Amino acid sequence: xxxxxxxxxxxxxxxxxxxxxxxxxxxxxxxxxxxxxxxxxxxxxxxxxxxxxxxxxxxxxxxxxx
Amino acid sequence: xxxxxxxxxxxxxxxxxxxxxxxxxxxxxxxxxxxxxxxxxxxxxxxxxxxxxxxxxxxxxxxxxxxxxxxxxxxxxxxxxxxxxxxxxxxxxxxxxxxxxxxxxxxxxxxxxxxxxxxxxxxxxxxxxxxxxxxxxxxxxxxxxxxxxxxxxxxxxxxxxxxxxxxxxxxxxxxxxxxxxxxxxxxxxxxxxxxx
Numbered sequence: 055x056x057x058x059x060x061x062x063x064x065x066x067x068x069x070x071x072x073x074x075x076x077x078x079x080x081x082x083x084x085x086x087x088x089x090x091x092x093x094x095x096x097x098x099x100x101x102x103x104x105x106x107x108x109x110x111x112x113x114x115x116x117x118x119x120x
Numbered sequence: 121x122x123x124x125x126x127x128x129x130x131x132x133x134x135x136x137x138x139x140x141x142x143x144x145x146x147x148x149x150x151x152x153x154x155x156x157x158x159x160x161x162x163x164x165x166x167x168x169x170x171x172x173x174x175x176x177x178x179x180x181x182x183x184x185x186x187x188x189x190x191x192x193x194x195x196x197x198x199x200x201x202x203x204x205x206x207x208x209x210x211x212x213x214x215x216x217x218x219x220x221x222x223x224x225x226x227x228x229x230x231x232x233x234x235x236x237x238x239x240x241x242x243x244x245x246x247x248x249x250x251x252x253x254x255x256x257x258x259x260x261x262x263x264x265x266x267x268x269x270x271x272x273x274x275x276x277x278x279x280x281x282x283x284x285x286x287x288x289x290x291x292x293x294x295x296x297x298x299x300x301x302x303x304x305x306x307x308x309x310x311x312x313x314x315x316x
Contacts, residue, residue: 085188090191091206097243102196117291119278119291
């Protein structure tokens with residue numbers, strides 16, 4: 055009797071584990087034409103900084119012939 | 121607002137492939153992928169011209185227009201970047217791009233395409249600048265460090281220019297103006313031209 059209960063419990067556990075593998079996440083990305091829905095790029099905010107821009111422009115200007 | 125562009129001065133490019141090597145080294149580009157290539161026209165003939173080609177960071181990028189998952193975004197400076205977490209490796213961008221910039225690593229079985237890889241103007245991607253994750257997915261983020269893209273910075277003859285389109289055009293204009301007045305005591309015509 056005890057052994058049968060153990061088998062049933064093990065079977066129920068196995069069934070629960072197996073069924074959990076069938077879980078499907080409902081958190082999906084719904085794409086819409088022309089809309090970027092990826093992660094934010096921190097560089098975009100940095101490029102707005104005037105001090106950083108000046109540093110970048112100075113570096114770019116260094117490509118002139120000496 | 122600036123619009124970041126590359127310009128390769130065909131009169132200066134000596135086909136050394138230093139830009140290609142610098143790009144591969146700086147970004148640890150996957151095997152089989154070239155974010156930048158040097159194309160030579162009339163190779164071996166007098167007057168041959170070489171240009172270095174990569175993503176041109178188009179204003180109206182066709183790759184972004186055809187992407188079914190819209191994984192592309194453009195920075196305020198006009199740098200076209202993409203999110204590899206959204207890319208499904210369909211290859212539409214590869215067919216749409218007139219420069220062959222989008223590339224796909226083939227490291228999986230049955231020739232399955234991996235996530236698209238292309239020149240990022242050394243501006244990384246949508247991850248914390250300088251982070252390990254960003255480097256692994258997109259390569260170096262030199263722009264966040266206030267530097268030029270590695271290819272342009274490495275160019276020995278300064279043939280490859282990078283930066284704001286207005287600045288790049290101004291540099292090239294100055295070169296073109298001074299080029300006409302240059303004494304022809306050296307150069308291709310002297311070495312291989314008539315009477316050589």
